[in-house]
Amino acid sequence: xxxxxxxxxxxxxxxxxxxxxxxxxxxxxxxxxxxxxxxxxxxxxxxxxxxxxxxxxxxxxxxxxxxxxxxxxxxxxxxxxxxxxxxxxxxxxxxxxxxxxxxxxxxxxxxxxxxxxxxxxxxxxxxxxxxxxxxxxxxxxxxxxxxxxxxxxxxxxxxxxxxxxxxxxxxxxxxxxxxxxxxxxxxxxxxxxxxx
Amino acid sequence: xxxxxxxxxxxxxxxxxxxxxxxxxxxxxxxxxxxxxxxxxxxxxxxxxxxxxxxxxxxxxxxxxxxxxxxxxxxx
Amino acid sequence: xxxxxxxxxxxxxxxxxxxxxxxxxxxxxxxxxxxxxxxxxxxxxxxxxxxxxxxxxxxxxxxxxxxxxxxxxxxxxxxxxxxxxxxxxxxxxxxxxxxxxxxxxxxxxxxxxxxxxxxxxxxxxxxxxxxxxxxxxxxxxxxxxxxxxxxxxxxxxxxxxxxxxxxxxxxxxxxxxxxxxxxxxxxxxxxxxxxxxxxxxxxxxxxxxxxxxxxxxxxxxxxxxxxxxxxxxxxxxxxxxxxxxxxxxxxxxxxxxxxxxxxxxxxxxxxxxxxxxxxxxxxxxxxxxxxxxxxxxxxxxxxxxxxxxxxxxxxxxxxxxxxxxxxxxxxxxxxxxxxxxxxxxxxxxxxxxxxxxxxxxxxxxxxxxxxxxxxxxxxxxxxxxxxxxxxxxxxxxxxxxxxxxxxxxxxxxxxxxxxxxxxxxxxxxxxxxxxxxxxxxxxxxxxxxxxxxxxxxxxxxxxxxx
Numbered sequence: 001x002x003x004x005x006x007x008x009x010x011x012x013x014x015x016x017x018x019x020x021x022x023x024x025x026x027x028x029x030x031x032x033x034x035x036x037x038x039x040x041x042x043x044x045x046x047x048x049x050x051x052x053x054x055x056x057x058x059x060x061x062x063x064x065x066x067x068x069x070x071x072x073x074x075x076x077x078x079x080x081x082x083x084x085x086x087x088x089x090x091x092x093x094x095x096x097x098x099x100x101x102x103x104x105x106x107x108x109x110x111x112x113x114x115x116x117x118x119x120x121x122x123x124x125x126x127x128x129x130x131x132x133x134x135x136x137x138x139x140x141x142x143x144x145x146x147x148x149x150x151x152x153x154x155x156x157x158x159x160x161x162x163x164x165x166x167x168x169x170x171x172x173x174x175x176x177x178x179x180x181x182x183x184x185x186x187x188x189x190x191x192x193x194x195x196x
Numbered sequence: 197x198x199x200x201x202x203x204x205x206x207x208x209x210x211x212x213x214x215x216x217x218x219x220x221x222x223x224x225x226x227x228x229x230x231x232x233x234x235x236x237x238x239x240x241x242x243x244x245x246x247x248x249x250x251x252x253x254x255x256x257x258x259x260x261x262x263x264x265x266x267x268x269x270x271x272x
Numbered sequence: 273x274x275x276x277x278x279x280x281x282x283x284x285x286x287x288x289x290x291x292x293x294x295x296x297x298x299x300x301x302x303x304x305x306x307x308x309x310x311x312x313x314x315x316x317x318x319x320x321x322x323x324x325x326x327x328x329x330x331x332x333x334x335x336x337x338x339x340x341x342x343x344x345x346x347x348x349x350x351x352x353x354x355x356x357x358x359x360x361x362x363x364x365x366x367x368x369x370x371x372x373x374x375x376x377x378x379x380x381x382x383x384x385x386x387x388x389x390x391x392x393x394x395x396x397x398x399x400x401x402x403x404x405x406x407x408x409x410x411x412x413x414x415x416x417x418x419x420x421x422x423x424x425x426x427x428x429x430x431x432x433x434x435x436x437x438x439x440x441x442x443x444x445x446x447x448x449x450x451x452x453x454x455x456x457x458x459x460x461x462x463x464x465x466x467x468x469x470x471x472x473x474x475x476x477x478x479x480x481x482x483x484x485x486x487x488x489x490x491x492x493x494x495x496x497x498x499x500x501x502x503x504x505x506x507x508x509x510x511x512x513x514x515x516x517x518x519x520x521x522x523x524x525x526x527x528x529x530x531x532x533x534x535x536x537x538x539x540x541x542x543x544x545x546x547x548x549x550x551x552x553x554x555x556x557x558x559x560x561x562x563x564x565x566x567x568x569x570x571x572x573x574x575x576x577x578x579x580x581x582x583x584x585x586x587x588x589x590x591x592x593x594x595x596x597x598x599x600x601x602x603x604x605x606x607x608x609x610x611x612x613x614x615x616x617x618x619x620x621x622x623x624x625x626x627x628x629x630x631x632x633x634x635x636x637x638x639x640x641x642x643x644x645x646x647x648x649x650x651x652x653x654x655x656x657x658x659x660x661x662x663x664x665x666x667x668x669x670x671x672x673x674x675x676x677x678x679x680x681x682x683x684x685x686x687x688x689x690x691x692x693x694x695x696x697x698x699x700x701x702x703x704x705x706x707x708x709x710x711x712x713x714x715x716x717x718x719x720x721x722x723x724x725x726x727x728x729x730x731x732x733x734x735x736x737x738x
Contacts, residue, residue, distance in 0.1 A: 038216065047218035047256055122212070122260055209488045210639035211681045230675050234640035265490065 010074040015149055017067035019158065022143050024060035025107075026162035029136050031056055033169040054114075061111055068104065096145030099138050106135035136166065203241035203269035206250060210234070212261035219262050222253040235262075241269055313536050314406055314512050315552045322405070323440045326447040329408035336412050336453055337518050338419055347377060347420040350518060357517045357525045358534045363388055363470075363507030364579065364608045366596055369514070372504065373420060379495065379502040382424040386479060387414050389430045389508040390463065390470030393579045394723040396608045398538035399508045400434065401550040406512065407444040411458065413511025416518050418456050421504060426458045429475055431465025432736075464734060467580075467634035471682050472496060474636070476503045483734035485636040486682035509538055529555035533596045537606070541566040543575075543613035543720050553594065560590040563613050570615040574698055578607025580627050580723070581687020583694040584620065603694065612721060619714025621657035621702050623721050624695035628653050630723045631688040635680075637729045642685040645676035653692060656703070659711030666707060669696070 031053035040046045068084045071077075079097065083090035085105060088098030113120060113128040140163060149155040206219075206226060215233035225246060226238045242250045242264070254262045316324075316332065324332070339346035355370035376383045387410065391399040403410060414426050430438055441460065448454050461479070463469050469484035473496055478484035480498035495502045513535060517525050526534040533555045542548040545566035553562055559575055574584045577594075583604035585592065592598050596606055614620055632646035652669050655661040669692070677689045696703055702712060727733060 040217075045221040046216060047221050050218065050256065050258070118255075118260070207490070209681070210641065210679060211486075211488045213640060215640055230641060230679075232640050232644040234644075234679070236675070236679070263490070 007074055007076045010070045011076065013070040014067055014074060015147060017063045017070065018143060018147065019149070019155065021060055021063040021067050022139055023158065023162060024056055024063055025136060025139055026166055028053060028057040028060050029132065030165050030169040032132065033166075033173050037173040057111075057114075061107065064104065064107065093146055096142055099142035099145065103135045103139040103142055106131045106138070110135070201269050202266040204247060204250070205239075205241055205265055205267050206237050206253075207263045207265055208235050208237055209261045209263065212259045214259050214261070216258050218256050218258070219253040222249050222256070226250070227253075312552045313516055314402060314409060314509070314538065315550075316406070323444070324406050324408060326408060326444070326451060326453070329406070333409070333412075333516070334519055336415060336515075338415060338455055347422070350416060350420045351377065353517055353522060354514060356522045358532070359510065359513055359517065359525070360533060360596070361507055362509035362513070362537055362609070364393075366606060369506070369510055372506070373417065375495065376421040376423075376502065376504040379421070379504075381501055382422040383502040383504045384479070384498065385414060385418045385421070385423040385426045386475060386503055386505045387426065387428045387458075387508055387511060388470060388472075388475060388505050389428060390465065390475065391431065391608075392465060392467045392470040393608045393610060394467070395542055395576075395610045395612055395721070396540045396579060398540050398550050398609055402509055402512060402538060403430075403438065403441050407441045408448075409512040409515045410508045411444060411448065411454070412515035412518075413513070414458065414506075415454055415456060416514055417504070417506060417511060423456065423504070424501070426456050427479065428458055428460045429463055429470075429479075430460065431469075432462035433465045435460070435462040464736065466734070467631070468636055468682065468684055469734070471684075472505045473682065475505060478735070479503065483731060485638060485734050486684075488681045530593070530595050530597070537609055539594065539609040539611055541611045541613070543611075544569045544572065544615040544618075545613055556593045556595045556598070558591045559585060559594050559611065562594060562611060563590065566613075568613055568615075570617060572613045573616040573618070574614045574620055576610065576612040576614065576721070577604045579610045579687070580631060580721075581684070581691055582607045582610065583690060584614075584624075584698040586698045614720055615717070617714060618717040618720050619657065619702065619712050620695055620699040621653070621706060622711075622715050622717075623719070624692060624699075625650065625654040625657040626719065627721055627723070628688060628692055630725055631684070631691070633725050635684050636682075636734075639680040639685075641676045641679040645672055645679075646685060646688055648672055649676065649688070649692060653695075656706050657711065658715060659706050659709050661707060666696075666703070 031049060035046070035050045035053050038046060039049050044052070071079055072081050072084060077092045079090045079092055083097065083101060085101055085108075087101040087105070088094050089101070090097050109128050110132045113125050117125050140159065143159060144150050147155075150159065206223075208219075213234060215229075215235075217229055217233055217235070219235050220227045220229045223246060226240065226242065228236045228238075230236055250264055254264050351370055351373045354373060355368075359369045360366045361369055361372070389399045389403055389410075391397070414428070417423070418426050428441065430441075438460065445454075445458055445460070463475060463478040463484045466484065468474055468486065469478065471486050473487045473489060474484045476496040476498060477487050489496075496505070497503060513525070529535050536552050536554050538550055538552050539562060540550050541562060545563065545568050547566045549566070551562060551565060559577065563572060563575060572587055572590070574586050575590060577583055577585050577599065585602065585604055589602055592602055592604075594606065594611075599605055614623060628646070628650035632650040635642045635646060637643050649669060649672050652661065652665050652672070656665050656669070673689045673693060676685045678686055680686070705712065
């Protein structure tokens with residue numbers, strides 16, 4: 001009886017932390033996009049947005065960690081530790097779970113490179129960080145594919161909101177003049193205004 | 197009598213800098229932005245009460261374009 | 273003219289061409305009456321006979337005085353010789369050559385010697401003429417300096433676009449190889465010939481496999497390296513002087529020129545003159561007599577001294593000696609030895625505006641203040657020069673020049689600012705009139721300085737050239 005109960009708890013934990021991790025990951029991506037677009041508000045100057053991005057990303061990884069641990073330790077489904085990092089290793093829902101491992105691997109690379117940022121070349125860090133753009137859609141697909149929860153309206157709505165937020169942020173960033181990104185040789189924002 | 201000391205100064209690598217502007221937000225006492233968003237660093241030594249903020253600005257620069265250097269200075 | 277590297281004989285008839293760049297082969301001096309019999313050391317009479325081949329070179333200067341195998345004191349003696357001679361770099365920065373040698377001598381592993389014959393300055397042709405007419409002097413100097421610093425290799429850097437015309441240099445190297453003159457092999461390489469690619473750090477960056485764009489250095493004292501191997505960069509003309517100092521000694525070198533900047537130097541004269549080209553002059557010669565030797569066509573309003581990033585010197589100050597100290601006293605610099613004579617009929621502001629636009633486009637585009645500031649300054653100066661500037665244009669110019677000066681990784685924006693500041697000072701009367709909306713008829717004068725711009729700043733252009 002207690003084994004079934006603990007398995008149930010773990011099952012709820014897995015789903016809950018999975019949803020939280022996805023929400024937080026989406027928030028991280030949104031904040032990352034806004035940061036690179038030099039977002040700045042009255043309450044939050046630019047450096048604070050970057051700080052927020054970093055802190056939310058740590059939170060996302062924390063929830064992701066719990067999500068993985070609870071999944072693996074849950075006796076109900078035959079998912080071993082290996083399948084957390086090796087994609088498509090588990091026979092249980094092989095494809096969708098494998099996507100989760102892919103997303104986790106990519107996020108692991110991003111996290112490690114960011115922690116070691118000061119010691120690696122800027123170009124290398126930039127390249128690895130772009131993997132985050134790959135990990136997010138994979139994570140969304142994993143969430144929609146593995147669980148039964150997306151059948152619940154509020155979960156589906158939450159995922160839709162996450163997707164909308166990320167797409168909205170990317171649009172804001174890409175439209176010239178909305179975000180600002182001075183790049184070498186290409187100035188995308190309007191020409192500077194003389195201010196005495 | 198002049199005593200040789202080492203003072204801390206901020207210096208920007210203008211090639212790496214991409215005008216994020218975090219440094220100017222964290223250290224308005226020492227760094228201002230020009231009309232294009234690039235930092236103008238005051239040619240002053242970093243006073244002791246701002247050293248921590250200066251280190252944070254150096255750490256937080258997304259392009260690692262800000263450097264804190266020890267340069268010889270002179271105090272009486 | 274036998275054996276000239278490119279093109280035909282000097283053209284005495286045409287005044288300084290509209291292109292603003294000087295044909296590399298016009299080294300006309302001897303035909304014109306000279307105000308003083310300045311000794312021609314580097315160029316001698318080679319412009320009469322064409323390129324000095326090895327035999328002719330050795331008959332005039334003697335063989336290359338490389339040290340014996342066990343002469344361990346020789347490097348120190350050579351550096352001491354260069355130090356006592358007071359030779360300063362002829363590439364534009366004027367850095368004392370002995371100091372560079374000293375720093376390179378202690379470098380481990382052995383440095384690479386890069387001979388800088390890039391000459392990105394369009395109005396300068398001295399290095400091209402030197403290599404076309406007296407390549408053996410430059411190559412001798414390279415061998416001597418390489419021996420003194422224990423160099424592991426020598427690279428001769430010429431603008432990529434000029435490589436096809438540099439067969440004379442390759443022929444000179446072949447002669448030396450056949451005669452076993454050289455102790456070290458020399459490799460000719462061709463970085464893209466953009467304005468800024470001859471800058472030291474840009475050159476080293478390209479040699480290391482990267483782009484010919486300047487790099488950031490915390491201080492000028494940190495040596496330039498390629499994968500930890502230091503690189504010693506010397507201008508071609510400087511090395512030619514070393515080759516002569518090693519043969520003739522310090523008193524001979526110091527016999528000409530002022531005590532604080534002795535020797536001769538090569539200058540390129542262009543503009544409103546009948547005899548544009550490269551002259552060898554003693555340092556300290558008044559600018560007026562250098563221009564006089566090139567036979568000005570019309571009254572000279574001002575002379576651009578140093579290069580496109582140099583300074584305008586008004587007619588009243590033309591008696592100033594062409595030497596570092598005297599020029600610094602009037603706010604100018606010898607630079608790359610460029611002298612462009614501006615006729616009274618032309619408009620100094622229009623010419624400067626054209627140069628400023630060129631300089632704005634020729635930056636590497638790496639540093640924000642230069643990338644954004646120089647085009648803004650050029651646009652404002654152009655509107656001022658053509659009389660359609662708004663009331664704020666002067667204040668804006670002054671503000672922006674202050675904002676751009678010294679804020680790049682290299683001296684390119686500094687040069688542009690210096691040029692514009694000197695124009696606003698020297699052509700002050702024009703400034704007042706133009707600002708009031710009355711541009712002068714000089715606008716219609718054919719361009720005295722009209723450099724051809726390069727294509728864009730795409731990355732491949734900094735590696736392989738246009």
